[in-house]
Amino acid sequence: MTTASPSVFLLMVNGQVESAQFPEYDDLYCKYCFVYGQDWAPTAGLEEGISQITSKSQDVRQALVWNFPIDVTFKSTNPYGWPQIVLSVYGPDVFGNDVVRGYGAVHVPFSPGRHKRTIPMFVPESTSKLQKFTSWFMGRRPEYTDPKVVAQGEGREDAETEIPRSTWVCLCPNPAWLMLPFCPQ
Numbered sequence: 001m002t003t004a005s006p007s008v009f010l011l012m013v014n015g016q017v018e019s020a021q022f023p024e025y026d027d028l029y030c031k032y033c034f035v036y037g038q039d040w041a042p043t044a045g046l047e048e049g050i051s052q053i054t055s056k057s058q059d060v061r062q063a064l065v066w067n068f069p070i071d072v073t074f075k076s077t078n079p080y081g082w083p084q085i086v087l088s089v090y091g092p093d094v095f096g097n098d099v100v101r102g103y104g105a106v107h108v109p110f111s112p113g114r115h116k117r118t119i120p121m122f123v124p125e126s127t128s129k130l131q132k133f134t135s136w137f138m139g140r141r142p143e144y145t146d147p148k149v150v151a152q153g154e155g156r157e158d159a160e161t162e163i164p165r166s167t168w169v170c171l172c173p174n175p176a177w178l179m180l181p182f183c184p185q
Contacts, residue, residue, distance in 0.1 A: 008075050010043070011083065013108050015115075015173040017051065017068040020089060021061075022121075025101050028064055028091035029053045030169070035105070035151040036074065037081010045072030070173065083108045084151040087119060087169050093141070100124075100143040104169060105151040112176045119169045 017030055033048035051068040074083055089102045102121025109115040124142040126132040135141055144150065 008077055011074045012176045013173050014071045017066050018170040018172050020064045020169040025091050026056050027053055028089050031088045033086050034083050035148045036083040039078055040074050040076045043073045043075050086147050086150050088147045099141045103150045108175050114174050117171045
């Protein structure tokens with residue numbers, strides 16, 4: 001009697017962080033990283049990246065355009081812990097310090113093909129008046145030490161967040177997946 005060998009599947013994600021709307025800010029850059037379950041492993045490409053600084057377009061939309069490429073391949077034996085992409089947007093404050101302007105996360109689409117996702121962005125808020133004054137005085141807004149916490153439930157229970165209106169990032173991921181027989185090495 002033969003036993004069925006376990007299978008793995010590959011998830012290939014390519015696409016781009018296309019553009020963003022941050023009406024109050026200019027000269028922003030974007031970072032991305034992936035969060036995934038313990039059965040997942042990256043096999044090719046970059047798990048994280050940082051874009052160039054971009055300025056608002058001169059048209060009516062005043063979009064921040066990055067066209068920042070993403071290309072990564074994962075393998076897994078089951079879909080639990082399906083990858084999420086976490087985006088962090090940074091830019092200068094009035095003192096010239098780089099501060100976070102928004103965090104957002106979205107699952108990589110489950111179906112293959114061309115997709116477009118609009119991700120609402122948020123920023124953490126200080127929890128007390130003293131912390132708010134201190135962060136304003138020091139020129140340092142609250143931010144996560146690890147942006148991956150945005151895609152996880154634990155560690156954010158008590159965090160207050162502010163969701164600026166009309167602040168979002170447009171992501172165009174194009175996933176494809178493939179089932180392969182498992183071949184131990």
